[in-house]
Amino acid sequence: xxxxxxxHIKIYNSLSGEKENFSPINQGYIGMYVCGPTVYSNVxxxxxxxxxxxxxxxxxxxxxxxxxxxVRNITDAGHLENDADLGEDKxxxxxxxxxxxxxxxxxxxxxxFHNVLQxxxxxxxxIEPTATGHIIEQIELIETIINNGFAYVVNGSVYFDVHKYNxxxxxxxxxxxxxxxxxxxxxxxxxxxxKKNPQDFALWKKAEPTHIMRWPSPWSDGFPGWHLECxxxxxxxxGEFFDIHxxxxxxxxxxxxxxxxxxxxxxxxxxVKYWMHANMLELNxxxxxxxxxxxxxxxxLFSGDNDKMSKGFSPGVIxxxxxxxxxxxxxxxxxxxxxxxxKGFNRLMEALGNLDNxxxxxxxxxxxxxxxxxxxxxxNDDFNTPILIAHLFEAAKFINQVNDGTASVSAQDLARLxxxxxxxxxxxxxxxxxxxxxxGTEKLNATVExxxxxxxxxxxxxxxxxxxxxxxxxAEAGIELKDGREGTTFxxx
Numbered sequence: 198x199x200x201x202x203x204x205h206i207k208i209y210n211s212l213s214g215e216k217e218n219f220s221p222i223n224q225g226y227i228g229m230y231v232c233g234p235t236v237y238s239n240v241x242x243x244x245x246x247x248x249x250x251x252x253x254x255x256x257x258x259x260x261x262x263x264x265x266x267x268v269r270n271i272t273d274a275g276h277l278e279n280d281a282d283l284g285e286d287k288x289x290x291x292x293x294x295x296x297x298x299x300x301x302x303x304x305x306x307x308x309x310f311h312n313v314l315q316x317x318x319x320x321x322x323x324i325e326p327t328a329t330g331h332i333i334e335q336i337e338l339i340e341t342i343i344n345n346g347f348a349y350v351v352n353g354s355v356y357f358d359v360h361k362y363n364x365x366x367x368x369x370x371x372x373x374x375x376x377x378x379x380x381x382x383x384x385x386x387x388x389x390x391x392k393k394n395p396q397d398f399a400l401w402k403k404a405e406p407t408h409i410m411r412w413p414s415p416w417s418d419g420f421p422g423w424h425l426e427c428x429x430x431x432x433x434x435x436g437e438f439f440d441i442h443x444x445x446x447x448x449x450x451x452x453x454x455x456x457x458x459x460x461x462x463x464x465x466x467x468x469v470k471y472w473m474h475a476n477m478l479e480l481n482x483x484x485x486x487x488x489x490x491x492x493x494x495x496x497x498l499f500s501g502d503n504d505k506m507s508k509g510f511s512p513g514v515i516x517x518x519x520x521x522x523x524x525x526x527x528x529x530x531x532x533x534x535x536x537x538x539x540k541g542f543n544r545l546m547e548a549l550g551n552l553d554n555x556x557x558x559x560x561x562x563x564x565x566x567x568x569x570x571x572x573x574x575x576x577n578d579d580f581n582t583p584i585l586i587a588h589l590f591e592a593a594k595f596i597n598q599v600n601d602g603t604a605s606v607s608a609q610d611l612a613r614l615x616x617x618x619x620x621x622x623x624x625x626x627x628x629x630x631x632x633x634x635x636x637g638t639e640k641l642n643a644t645v646e647x648x649x650x651x652x653x654x655x656x657x658x659x660x661x662x663x664x665x666x667x668x669x670x671x672a673e674a675g676i677e678l679k680d681g682r683e684g685t686t687f688x689x690x
Contacts, residue, residue, distance in 0.1 A: 199225065199262030206577045208441075209525060211449065211472040212371055216579055221440050222470060227258055227265045228439035230431040230469075232448055233325070235272040236306040237287040239494045240313050242530070243478040243485055247445040249516065249627075250475040250524035250580075252319045254443075256625050257576050268434045269322040270427060271310075273303040274329045274410050274420055286420070289409050299410050313495045317512045318627045324434050328426040332412045335421040335429045338463055339400045339414075347462035351391040353403030353417030357458065359396040366461050368396075371472060372450035398455055400425050424455035432460065432468060442469040446476050478519075479529045480505065493530075501688030502677075506532045508642075509688055510539060513629050517542040520582045520626050541590075542628070548593035549622065551600050552615050558605035563595045565610045569617045576625070585621060592618055645676060649685045652678075 206219040221227050231251045234240055248269070255267050273288065292299040328335075339355055342348045347362050348355055359368050363376050379396050403417035404410075411418045421429075431439065437460070444453060453472065460468035477484070483491050493505050501509030510518075518538035522528040568588065575584035592614065598604035606614070622628050648667055655663040668678050671687070679686050 201225075201258075201261035201263055204261055204573055204577050207579055208471050208473065209579045211474050212469075214373075217471070219471065221263070222438065225262070225264060227263045227441065228435035229255065229258075229265060229267045229441040229443065230427070230435055230439065231267070231269045231322075231442075232427055232444040232452065233270040233272060234306075234310055235287060236303050236310060237291045238306060239496070240306070240310045241485070242493060242495055242498065244445065245313060245317065245495060246478040246519050246528065247443075247475040248314065248319065249317065249519055251443045251473075252314075252627060253520065253524075253582065253625065254441075254473075254580055255320060255322075256627060257580060260620065260625055266324070266435060267322040268324045268326065268431060270430050271303075271307060271325060271327045272423070272426065273300075273307070273327050286408065286410060292409065316495075316499070317516055318629050320627075326430045326434065328421065328430075329410075331426065331429050331433065332421065334433055335425050336401075336414050338425065338429050338459070339421075341463045342400065342459065345462055347458075348400055349393065350416050353419065354391060354399060355401040355416055356392050356397040357400055357455070357462070358393060359398070359458070360394055362458055362462055366458065368458055369450075369454060371454050371457055374450060374454075398422060398424060398451065400459075424452055425459060427452070428456050428459040428463075428468070431456075432464070437464045437468065438466060439469060441471045441473060443473040443475070446474045449474055475524045476527050479527060481531055482529055485530075501686075506535065507686050510535050513546075514539045514542045516626070517545075517586075517628055520628075521586055523579075523581060523583055525579070545589060545593055545622070545628075548596040549618060551596055552611070552618070555596065555599050555606060555611060557608040557611055559607060560605060561607045561610040562598075562604045563592075563606065563610070563614075565614050565617070568592060569613070572617065572621050576621075582626065585626070589618065589622060645671070645687050649678065649687065653685070 207216040208219045209215070210217045229251070231248065233248075234244055251267075251269075255265060258265050274286070286299075288299045288302050291302045295302070339348065342357065343350070343355065346358075348357050359376065362368055368376050369379070376396065380394075399422040401414060401416055401419055401421055403419045408420070410420055412420060431442065442453070442456075449472075457467060457469075460466070479485060480491050480493060483489075485492050493503050495515075497503040498506065498515060499509055499512065501507075514535065515538075518530075518535055519528065521538060521541075568591065572585055572588050575581045575588060578584070595604055595606075596614075599606050648671065652664050652667040655661070655667070671678060677688050679688065
């Protein structure tokens with residue numbers, strides 16, 4: 198018997214707007230597709246949060262005994278500026294600015310994406326297809342949509358006919374938008390003259406003479422539309438109707454809405470049973486944006502080499518911080534929040550480290566079986582990681598009480614407690630067992646703080662030679678001091 202036979206999961210389905218009992222299409226098997234990154238720059242920390250949420254979901258479903266095929270794509274072509282049908286391909290633009298080949302851009306930032314996710318202890322997906330590797334499938338899909346009467350060709354480009362589709366289907370079923378409202382709120386833009394209507398979207402774009410990334414097709418040398426690739430790859434590897442489609446909240450419209458329309462137009466049915474969307478990650482109470490300067494990338498968060506945080510934070514702390522909020526909640530990334538998460542993470546790891554040193558008794562003052570089911574109940578309730586973490590701290594408190602001699606635990610309950618704690622902490626939440634490295638980090642931090650204090654005293658005593666020596670020797674060791682209004686901070690290179 199698999200664990201999932203005794204656990205009943207509820208998932209918030211964006212399509213219905215309600216939590217629904219989860220019932221896979223095929224008993225014991227789950228197909229899950231998550232929209233991956235467009236690899237034209239370093240991976241956005243907000244995207245990392247989305248991928249981390251689905252990594253946690255993937256881990257839990259596997260733990261329950263489901264055979265999960267998790268597909269997460271790489272967008273390496275056809276993604277235009279502002280996620281529209283106009284502008285320059287983001288990868289081509291980056292290649293032009295840096296004077297390198299587009300596939301060099303793709304390779305560089307795909308490697309960065311994988312390195313960041315590996316650092317944060319992600320499991321790899323079952324399949325990671327690329328858009329450029331599935332051009333044939335996308336062309337075949339377009340031909341089917343044209344033959345079914347839901348697309349038209351103009352000057353070598355192919356557009357999806359949203360109005361024609363809406364005559365027999367509901368465009369806006371996921372985002373709860375009405376086509377009439379979209380028409381009313383759409384302004385005429387230059388360059389959209391090829392379309393019958395502004396709401397139509399590109400399935401295939403004819404490449405301009407200067408466009409580097411292009412492929413032959415029945416209509417022109419060009420490239421596929423952004424929305425098309427996910428429909429082609431998800432259905433190829435998961436079938437025409439699969440269990441879970443995930444992504445960030447920002448993809449609900451138009452990207453996921455267009456995926457539904459494309460699948461309905463080509464296959465005559467909805468593609469997905471449960472639509473799941475992870476919410477945004479903010480920075481200091483505002484939207485994270487490179488253009489506004491309110492931005493930090495993962496490497497800067499790890500190293501502390503930024504002007505947003507007082508220090509660097511370990512991957513385990515960052516993952517713990519993100520798991521403290523529901524995947525459907527907006528999460529605000531702040532220095533105070535990370536510092537609090539660091540304390541909580543270290544407290545949990547310290548309790549886990551004490552498990553092997555506990556003395557057992559004939560009886561227990563903690564109902565491990567009841568506590569274990571509470572952990573499952575939290576995860577079964579739409580993967581409620583904040584509640585799960587509260588239960589983990591409940592166990593940590595008990596461990597500390599046993600360690601202090603104010604509570605007791607039997608050998609049998611201790612063994613079970615250890616197994617369940619490790620399962621939920623490491624296997625499901627994906628927190629790495631980095632207590633020893635954290636201890637080392639804490640000792641390093643304390644040592645540097647002592648040197649900062651000595652340097653401050655040297656400057657007060659006008660011993661600038663000693664002050665400079667401390668700063669320079671720390672810099673040689675890869676530790677950079679930063680003097681500011683609030684005092685001196687440091688970052689590790």
